[in-house]
Amino acid sequence: MRQLLDEKGYNSQQALSGMEAVKKLKEENFNLVITGLKMPGMDGIELMDRVKKDYPDIEVIIVTNYGSIENAVQAMKKGAFSYFVRNNKPEELLLEIEKIRKFWRLKSDNDFFRDQQNDNNYILQTYNEKYRNILNIIRKASKSNVNILITGESGVGKEVLARYIHQTSDRQEGHFVAVNCQALSENLLESELFGHEKGSFTGAIERRIGRFQQANGGTLFLDEIGEMPVSVQIKLLRVLETRTIEMIGSNKSINVDLRLVSATNKNIEKAIQEGTFREDLFYRINTIILEVPPLRERKEDLNMLIEFFLKKCAKEQKKKIDSVEQGVMDFLLSYSYPGNIRELRNIIERLVVLSENGIVRFEDLPERRKISIANTDNLEEIIPLREFRKDTEKGYISKVLKECDGSLNKAAECLQISKRQLFNKIAEHSIK
Numbered sequence: 001m002r003q004l005l006d007e008k009g010y011n012s013q014q015a016l017s018g019m020e021a022v023k024k025l026k027e028e029n030f031n032l033v034i035t036g037l038k039m040p041g042m043d044g045i046e047l048m049d050r051v052k053k054d055y056p057d058i059e060v061i062i063v064t065n066y067g068s069i070e071n072a073v074q075a076m077k078k079g080a081f082s083y084f085v086r087n088n089k090p091e092e093l094l095l096e097i098e099k100i101r102k103f104w105r106l107k108s109d110n111d112f113f114r115d116q117q118n119d120n121n122y123i124l125q126t127y128n129e130k131y132r133n134i135l136n137i138i139r140k141a142s143k144s145n146v147n148i149l150i151t152g153e154s155g156v157g158k159e160v161l162a163r164y165i166h167q168t169s170d171r172q173e174g175h176f177v178a179v180n181c182q183a184l185s186e187n188l189l190e191s192e193l194f195g196h197e198k199g200s201f202t203g204a205i206e207r208r209i210g211r212f213q214q215a216n217g218g219t220l221f222l223d224e225i226g227e228m229p230v231s232v233q234i235k236l237l238r239v240l241e242t243r244t245i246e247m248i249g250s251n252k253s254i255n256v257d258l259r260l261v262s263a264t265n266k267n268i269e270k271a272i273q274e275g276t277f278r279e280d281l282f283y284r285i286n287t288i289i290l291e292v293p294p295l296r297e298r299k300e301d302l303n304m305l306i307e308f309f310l311k312k313c314a315k316e317q318k319k320k321i322d323s324v325e326q327g328v329m330d331f332l333l334s335y336s337y338p339g340n341i342r343e344l345r346n347i348i349e350r351l352v353v354l355s356e357n358g359i360v361r362f363e364d365l366p367e368r369r370k371i372s373i374a375n376t377d378n379l380e381e382i383i384p385l386r387e388f389r390k391d392t393e394k395g396y397i398s399k400v401l402k403e404c405d406g407s408l409n410k411a412a413e414c415l416q417i418s419k420r421q422l423f424n425k426i427a428e429h430s431i432k
Contacts, residue, residue, distance in 0.1 A: 018042025034061045052079045127300040142169040150263040152292030155340035158263040166219040174218025182227040200249020212245045215258045226266030237281045295337040313352040327362035394429035
């Protein structure tokens with residue numbers, strides 16, 4: 001039975017007794033338990049009772065003989081999904097498992113869309129004039145079919161805005177398909193976008209549909225488009241001009257109907273001058289440009305965002321939060337957030353996880369963020385706050401790099417930012 005399931009692409013594990021099954025359920029996540037009725041020690045009915053009590057979302061299929069069908073029916077009344085008679089065609093069992101798989105996929109999709117809808121609360125509310133103007137532009141532009149370019153620092157929520165564009169458009173019933181152009185090599189990115197025919201290159205063991213076709217009728221979001229190789233840029237430009245694609249290994253044109261939303265934290269105009277980004281493509285993707293302000297320029301929204309993430313993280317971690325120490329709030333409202341909204345969420349998630357007795361504590365803040373500002377009683381020179389922040393950030397990153405012996409991976413982990421973000425900061429501050 002396990003061999004059959006593995007051949008069909010399911011990830012299955014085997015337990016030789018009911019108690020072994022209970023142990024495995026504690027160690028890993030499962031969607032389905034297939035069990036016999038008669039087993040030494042814990043029988044199938046008792047195992048099903050344990051599963052339904054401790055893991056109500058896990059389904060159970062009872063395997064039985066013809067003579068025990070009545071017992072299997074009784075098990076279904078207690079909560080089993082169905083039963084399978086030994087020696088029947090295995091297709092019958094696979095059909096039942098497929099029903100469960102479709103149910104889980106539907107449940108997952110519903111949970112995802114419900115969470116996305118709830119997450120819109122913090123997208124749609126703002127006291128910041130610049131961000132409010134961005135939302136107004138989105139509401140107008142989303143009803144059209146124009147291409148939109150979202151710019152801004154890493155972590156400001158560019159993909160969240162792209163999803164909002166999709167959800168408020170006439171294409172909301174179609175798919176929202178996201179591709180990170182930086183995460184894939186040139187060849188992989190081309191295959192990911194356009195798809196490929198079987199045998200079109202080494203390793204192409206089957207035909208695969210690309211993201212352009214998956215987004216047909218919906219929205220394609222190209223994140224970090226500034227990192228897209230020039231060879232792929234040329235092909236993307238042709239798609240935008242002809243609204244057709246050709247899969248790798250095929251000369252057949254396929255019509256595609258989609259809205260393109262792109263995002264980057266890169267200076268595209270500088271990239272054009274350096275020859276790493278095509279100017280004609282830039283004018284194709286930037287019919288409307290949305291410049292998202294960093295979180296440090298949206299201080300008036302901090303209280304709302306902090307409250308939102310506290311509730312969201314407490315729900316996700318299944319923890320009750322009754323109060324937040326004043327020192328924590330002082331820090332959260334004054335910190336500059338170089339990692340923007342993503343960093344704010346990470347800090348709050350840490351605080352919620354480490355909270356005790358319903359209290360979010362100052363002592364649970366990462367030590368590296370408890371920055372004591374130098375004594376400023378005897379200032380020799382007054383400089384702009386932005387410049388002071390920049391100098392402070394540069395010094396701190398340099399110190400962390402030194403502590404990590406120059407290891408970018410380790411420094412990025414300590415700073416709780418991505419390696420790419422660290423690269424950007426090193427370049428921005430000209431850190432050697």
